[in-house]
């Protein structure tokens with residue numbers, strides 16, 4: 001199959017881009033590994049009840065998803081992109097088989113992942129991310145049984161706590177780890193709060209909701225630890241401890257760079273958001289002629305900005321494929337860019353307020369950094385002392401990042417631990433270089449790949 005535009009990721013970015021690209025006459029294919037459209041924020045929104053405990057901001061995804069269903073674009077759920085050729089060939093895995101699709105342009109809209117929170121005990125059964133708890137709620141109405149504690153910082157932490165409370169499973173505590181110095185740093189960005197006041201109002205409403213639900217919010221928590229022998233038994237911090245059956249950790253989200261790194265696109269270390277992100281221009285164009293990147297996988301900006309960035313990338317694809325002219329692109333982009341300024345207004349404030357503590361970025365020696373291979377931060381430091389200069393060398397020395405996640409989880413930790421050990425900026429260290437398959441696929445899937453027709457038919 002050959003299409004004009006292939007889009008990877010059916011979140012706000014990918015859906016908005018798909019709908020607009022199809023409207024502009026592009027033969028568009030949207031691929032996502034989830035069973036239904038919505039991405040992270042609107043995951044499984046089509047199955048939600050009108051009075052869903054997930055709240056109005058979640059249900060706000062319905063019109064976007066409905067527009068996708070009503071549009072002309074092809075949508076392939078439950079399909080994983082496991083390889084992309086810079087020339088435009090995508091390898092897709094679905095239903096135990098694999099196939100190749102040719103695209104004249106590709107838009108990566110693979111979204112964000114939660115930042116790893118490597119505290120002592122974070123690999124114990126009973127410890128998950130807040131996003132994982134939210135996924136269970138969104139996809140299966142599942143809530144934790146027993147005493148749940150949420151710990152970390154950022155809007156998603158409070159949102160998940162509130163959603164669990166509304167679903168009838170209020171956490172027994174929310175432990176907020178925001179370093180005190182962050183409040184001062186955030187105060188320098190209050191100028192953006194007027195333009196971003198609707199986001200601010202939503203944040204304040206969440207905190208008020210937690211209070212109303214009677215959830216204890218403890219601020220200034222340091223030295224967070226998950227405690228237990230075979231599984232989680234409690235959560236401890238400097239000066240306190242609480243018995244718990246579940247601990248849901250969260251410290252913000254970072255771009256999902258798995259595919260953009262594998263494509264060897266230039267990436268930069270974002271000092272404000274403390275993460276790697278691909279270098280893109282204002283339309284999402286990258287160093288590869290056929291490939292654009294937009295939405296949270298190019299830098300965290302939230303769902304509203306993601307949809308706008310998706311539309312900008314769709315306009316650009318339509319220009320490059322000859323469907324619209326330069327004047328039309330500029331005219332249609334103007335309104336999107338104005339809205340983008342408003343969507344981004346609160347970002348510097350949020351980035352400063354919820355800047356992760358150094359201990360989260362660079363854990364002590366005894367803490368596991370690479371979960372797949374059970375490599376500690378201390379082992380990474382020892383590899384550096386033996387001469388490893390970056391994540392790819394550390395991977396070769398001690399297998400850190402060589403497991404099924406291919407550095408998706410440990411990569412951000414390894415970069416910082418290595419940089420600190422060498423005493424150089426993280427940007428100089430470089431990131432992991434994942435390889436295809438981007439996500440594990442079976443040999444059977446590969447074997448099921450449709451054979452290329454030979455030149456003789």
Ligand SMILES: Cc1cc2nc3c(=O)[nH]c(=O)nc-3n(C[C@H](O)[C@H](O)[C@H](O)COP(=O)(O)OP(=O)(O)OC[C@H]3O[C@@H](n4cnc5c(N)ncnc54)[C@H](O)[C@@H]3O)c2cc1C
Pocket residue numbers: 008009010011012013014031032033034038039040041042079080081082109110111112113114131132134156159253256294295296297301302303304306438439
């Ligand atoms: C776990 C989690 C939960 C979140 N929940 C909320 C929330 O409730 N409210 C909120 O305001 N923000 C939430 N966010 C932030 C949210 O991700 C963004 O604001 C917004 O969804 C970004 O939109 P996007 O389209 O760029 O990416 P996403 O919405 O993340 O969509 C990306 C899509 O790409 C797909 N994908 C990735 N790789 C592949 C591949 N190789 N093959 C096929 N498909 C692939 C994923 O399945 C996903 O559906 C959450 C983030 C995370 C990580």
